[in-house]
Amino acid sequence: MKRFKDYLGDMEHLVSSSPRGDKKDDDYIHPALKNAGCVTMALVREAIAPVIFRNEEQEITDIEIGEEPHIRAVPNKFKYPEKGRGLQILRVYGAGGRLPQNKTFLRKNEKPSDAFDMNTLVFGDSTTHDNRVLPVRAAVNYSDGLSLLPKHLCVDETFHNRAMEDGTLFDAAEKKNSDNLFTRHFIIPGTLMVQVLSTRGKVLPPEGLDHLLLSMGVAGLYGGQTSTTGVNIRSRIAGIYASRFEHPLASPYEIMKNLGDADKKDADAVLGAIHDMMGEHHDVSMDGKTAGAYQKKLVDRFEKDDPALEKQYVEASPKVAELFDSWFGTGKKK
Numbered sequence: 001m002k003r004f005k006d007y008l009g010d011m012e013h014l015v016s017s018s019p020r021g022d023k024k025d026d027d028y029i030h031p032a033l034k035n036a037g038c039v040t041m042a043l044v045r046e047a048i049a050p051v052i053f054r055n056e057e058q059e060i061t062d063i064e065i066g067e068e069p070h071i072r073a074v075p076n077k078f079k080y081p082e083k084g085r086g087l088q089i090l091r092v093y094g095a096g097g098r099l100p101q102n103k104t105f106l107r108k109n110e111k112p113s114d115a116f117d118m119n120t121l122v123f124g125d126s127t128t129h130d131n132r133v134l135p136v137r138a139a140v141n142y143s144d145g146l147s148l149l150p151k152h153l154c155v156d157e158t159f160h161n162r163a164m165e166d167g168t169l170f171d172a173a174e175k176k177n178s179d180n181l182f183t184r185h186f187i188i189p190g191t192l193m194v195q196v197l198s199t200r201g202k203v204l205p206p207e208g209l210d211h212l213l214l215s216m217g218v219a220g221l222y223g224g225q226t227s228t229t230g231v232n233i234r235s236r237i238a239g240i241y242a243s244r245f246e247h248p249l250a251s252p253y254e255i256m257k258n259l260g261d262a263d264k265k266d267a268d269a270v271l272g273a274i275h276d277m278m279g280e281h282h283d284v285s286m287d288g289k290t291a292g293a294y295q296k297k298l299v300d301r302f303e304k305d306d307p308a309l310e311k312q313y314v315e316a317s318p319k320v321a322e323l324f325d326s327w328f329g330t331g332k333k334k
Contacts, residue, residue: 030327046191052185121320158184196250
């Protein structure tokens with residue numbers, strides 16, 4: 001992963017300062033200034049059990065690409081579970097995750113670092129503190145997840161009823177037959193979706209990239225009604241790419257347009273086609289096989305309580321804390 005060093009941030013220099021007056025002590029503190037450099041990770045998300053990605057309507061959410069509607073998994077369908085897994089990782093090492101997800105709260109006498117941690121740096125967060133809003137923009141951007149095939153080839157439905165506890169359709173409270181009948185729409189196992197994760201401005205340090213890869217894992221529970229479907233998505237990396245500026249192919253919509261004749265039911269063929277097109281347009285690249293092996297090694301190290309990985313998290317924790325405490329707190333670097 002050292003090949004991406006020039007396109008990522010530096011854990012030792014997360015904080016910077018700029019003058020606002022003639023005196024040296026008039027400098028104000030802020031995160032390190034952004035620099036040219038972006039890292040892009042192309043993913044193929046494969047449904048391995050029924051998946052439900054929808055909004056308020058019953059049907060699976062879609063968007064037209066060309067003349068055909070395709071499944072559209074909005075970013076939070078993937079980001080929310082992975083942000084939650086990131087909190088669990090930090091809790092294992094005692095390096096953060098003190099508060100529940102999306103329930104960030106600071107008492108008046110607490111420091112910003114009592115709530116903000118590595119997960120905040122990677123995935124973003126915000127809270128209020130003594131009548132101030134503390135916003136932290138995510139270092140990693142999640143795109144939509146788009147099905148490679150048109151929606152009608154990827155979605156099916158089943159018919160259900162909400163029966164009484166005794167197994168009948170009789171509503172004992174209303175003294176009539178139940179009308180609680182509904183249709184469940186779901187994404188068919190085997191469906192492939194493409195998604196892009198990216199970071200720009202050199203705001204994400206290498207330790208943050210490792211945290212992202214660990215939080216993503218290799219499989220998980222995504223979307224709605226996961227108590228019914230269980231583990232339903234396998235995540236595979238097509239490749240990791242870096243350049244000074246963003247390229248159009250960092251959008252999954254552009255990837256879809258350029259996939260050509262690749263078999264959109266064959267995950268290996270899609271992974272290879274994506275890497276070929278992405279690698280051609282970026283300064284530095286890593287193929288999916290190498291990136292996947294690195295990620296698997298990270299997961300294995302975590303599961304086996306590797307002391308070096310724990311040390312990486314423990315040593316990064318106070319540096320991330322300094323960023324948030326200096327930025328939102330005292331306004332002075334330690």
